[in-house]
Amino acid sequence: MPVLGGIADDFTGATDLATNLVARGLRTVVTLGVPSGEDLPADVDAVVIAVKTRTAEVTEAVTTARAALRALRELGCERIYDKYCSTFDSTPQGNIGPVVDALLADLDAPGTVIVPAFPDTERTVYQGRLFVGSELLDDSSMRHHPLTPMTESRVRLLLEPQTRHAVGEVFHQVVRRGPAALRAALDAEFAAGRPLVVVDAIDDDDLRTIAEATRDLPLITGGSGLALGLAQADRAGEPARQAALIPVVDGHRAVLAGSASAATRAQVAHARDRLPWWKLNLSALRADLDAEVAAVVEWARARWAEDALRPVLVYAVDSLADVEPPPSDGGEPASVLVERALGRCATLFAEHGMGRLVVAGGETSGTVLTALEVTRLRLGAPLSPGVSWAAGTTRAGAVVNLALKSGNFGDEDIFTSSWERLA
Ligand SMILES: Nc1ncnc2c1ncn2[C@@H]1O[C@H](COP(=O)(O)OP(=O)(O)O)[C@@H](O)[C@H]1O
Ligand SMILES: O=C(O)[C@@H](O)C(=O)COP(=O)(O)O
DSSP states (O other), X not given: OOSEEEEESSHHHHHHHHHHHHHTTOOEEEEESSOOSOOOOSSOSEEEEEOOOTTSOHHHHHHHHHHHHHHHHHTTOOXXXXXXXXXOOOBTTBSHHHHHHHHHHHHXXXXXXXXXXXXXXXXXXXXXXXXXXXXXXXXXXXXGOSSSOOOOOBHHHHHGGGOSSOEEEEOHHHHTTOHHHHHHHHHHHHHTTOOEEEEOXXXXXXXXXXXXXXXXXXXXXXXXXXXXXXXXXXXXXXXXXHHHHSOOOOSEEEEEEOOOSHHHHHHHHHHHTTSOEEEOOHHHHHHHHHHHHHHHHHHHHHHHHHOTTSOEEEESOSSGGGOOOOOTTSOOOHHHHHHHHHHHHHHHHHHTTEEEEEEESHHHHHHHHHHHTEEEEEEEEXXXXXXXXXXXXXXXXXXXXXXXXXXXXSOTTHHHHSGGGOO
């Protein structure tokens, strides 16, 4: 019976969290969407439910998260980990705050921690401010995100407009004094009527302190970094064992990149010099999406006919100048067109023998996996912090190997260097 239940607000976030749970020795499975009583493997310690709520309407996000919570409790999970983005991707409406509020209420919890930090990917929180590398969040490339532009760095100020609760902060001076001091500070915040508490973390020691201080709370929340603070399960070699267990599928290889994030743009630029590529054309998609997708598929099949194992790259954005703001006349936003096109490409590529797929972007991954009707993922070999290969099972029972890459994760060569690391 699983002890830990994760709810991740996008699909890359779910594999990110699962990657770190596996690294702590937990046998972990990811389900896509709220599972409907489907049989999970018996031998799991953690179940992560991936939902696509980061940019959904608030009521839809809350309803989905509560349904996920119910499912996890029915599965027997004793603790819940609410996973959101390490760069706190959200808007003043939500959905981080409303979801945490709902989970707190449903779990009747005294309070919880807000821990976006993921030091392995250079997301740290110091004095309540979120840094990406050496830059404050609002100075980083996240300022220009197409869906959730981040123009503030103090996590409390990002959260306050989204929650009905008061928000507290505990700074590094306290965290570094250890779990007991942190727990006392958290209890003081809860008692003072601030049940959501932003906690500083600048390295994995801080995450271990936070995890230890909150081990009896029914709800913890954060990026995936906090999972690296959880106690190591006493199971030697577990990550390698899990990686060896997933099926490896032969077949054509593709990268679908809908992300406009800085890391993805650098990865696209690197891959363009090495792989056959197709850049989606927004006007062509707007004029006739099916025709543009058919052209992409025909092109990809011709490339695979030349070299069956050479990956093809289909992508949307080279530079921020490509990013179209949502139209003011209520027309279809470019983001929707790109996601729909990449979802259809995935389905048609699979019909034409694609066995391995790297997807860049959280929203994009959600659309692609929904299109492929993948319902469950088992994690395989890790590729870089927060990114692993996985085996996805479609509703029809077919298996495809997938690596879901968050927009800003991964080394520059991830689109070209990942393929051989699967086996
Ligand atoms: N040219 C474009 N103009 C506007 N939005 C775009 C464009 N190209 C891609 N997008 C959208 O940007 C969003 C990127 O989000 P996501 O896939 O989550 O990537 P990331 O992980 O980098 O945040 C997607 O909805 C995608 O469809
Ligand atoms: O926590 C993170 O940074 C990632 O897991 C994540 O959620 C990133 O979001 P996307 O860039 O939209 O994939």
